[in-house]
Every structure is written in structure tokens, then in C-alpha cells.
Amino acid sequence: AADLSAKQHFVAMNDASGTIVLANAATKGLVGTIDDGGSASGDPVSLHVNGDGLGKIKAGAAITLSATLPIYLTSDSAGKAVATTTPGDVVIGIALGPAATNDVFEYLACYFKHP
Numbered sequence: 001a002a003d004l005s006a007k008q009h010f011v012a013m014n015d016a017s018g019t020i021v022l023a024n025a026a027t028k029g030l031v032g033t034i035d036d037g038g039s040a041s042g043d044p045v046s047l048h049v050n051g052d053g054l055g056k057i058k059a060g061a062a063i064t065l066s067a068t069l070p071i072y073l074t075s076d077s078a079g080k081a082v083a084t085t086t087p088g089d090v091v092i093g094i095a096l097g098p099a100a101t102n103d104v105f106e107y108l109a110c111y112f113k114h115p
Contacts, residue, residue, distance in 0.1 A: 004037030004045055009058040009104045011075035011092060012047055020045045023075035026082075026089040030075055032109065033057050033092075050092055050111035057081040057092075057107045059099040071095040072114060073107055081107070089114045 002021055004010075011023035013030050023030050033055055036046035048055035057073065060080025065071055072091040074084040080102075084091065091114050093107035 003040060004034055005039050005043070007034050007037045007079065009056045010034050010079040011057070011081060012045070012079070013075075020047065022079035024077050024079065026074040026076070026084060026086065028075075028090065030090045030092045030111070048109060050109050052109050054096070055093070055107055055109050056104050059101055059103045059105060061101055063095050063097075063099040063105065065095060065098050074114075084114055087114055 011030055012020050012034050013023040013028045015021045032047040032049040035048050058080050060076040060082045063083055071083050073081045073093045073095055074089045076082045091112050093109045096106040099105035
């Protein structure tokens with residue numbers, strides 16, 4: 001397994017063998033955000049799982065809130081949160097505040113495919 005020790009608040013997914021890895025696409029089976037990636041490769045990983053209330057997530061691009069619409073979040077190719085309006089993307093949460101690229105910010109965890 002990959003070393004996720006420096007990936008706190010990044011988006012995680014399961015690989016083909018069921019191992020938790022860094023998310024790499026908006027259309028994959030995203031499982032939540034990494035709370036604790038252990039201290040070395042192969043260590044147990046602690047997750048903030050989808051649908052589990054408020055969490056923290058790392059921004060892959062600027063997140064700007066809307067006055068009228070929720071800002072749905074998915075993963076970019078580096079396991080960071082980005083806003084999405086793309087049908088078929090897996091939504092892992094709703095932004096609760098604005099963020100600059102690489103900021104850690106609060107989100108409401110949820111899970112569905114963007115309609």
C-alpha cells in the first residue's frame with residue numbers, strides 16, 4: 001500500500017483489491033477523507049467516511065460559495081477537493097466555506113453521483 005502519512009484531509013478511494021489509496025478521479029468510488037494516514041506504507045488508515053457529518057478536506061482549486069446553490073465537491077487526480085457540476089461525478093460533500101488552493105476547509109460529508 002502507498003504511504004498516506006502526509007495526506008491528511010485528502011480524498012480516499014478503494015483500489016481493485018479493496019486497499020485504501022489516494023483518490024485519482026471524480027468518477028471512482030470515493031470513500032471519504034483521510035484523518036490519519038499512519039506513519040509509513042502499509043499502516044492502518046483512519047477515514048472520515050462519506051455521510052458522516054462535518055469533516056475537513058484539502059482544496060485542489062479555489063472554492064467559491066454561491067448565494068443560491070450548494071457547492072458539490074469531488075476529487076481531482078491528486079486526491080484534493082474540487083467543485084463539480086459534471087453529471088456522473090461522485091460527490092463526496094458540500095463545501096461549508098470558501099477556500100484557496102491547498103487550504104483545508106470544512107465540508108458536509110455525503111455521497112451520490114451528480115445528476
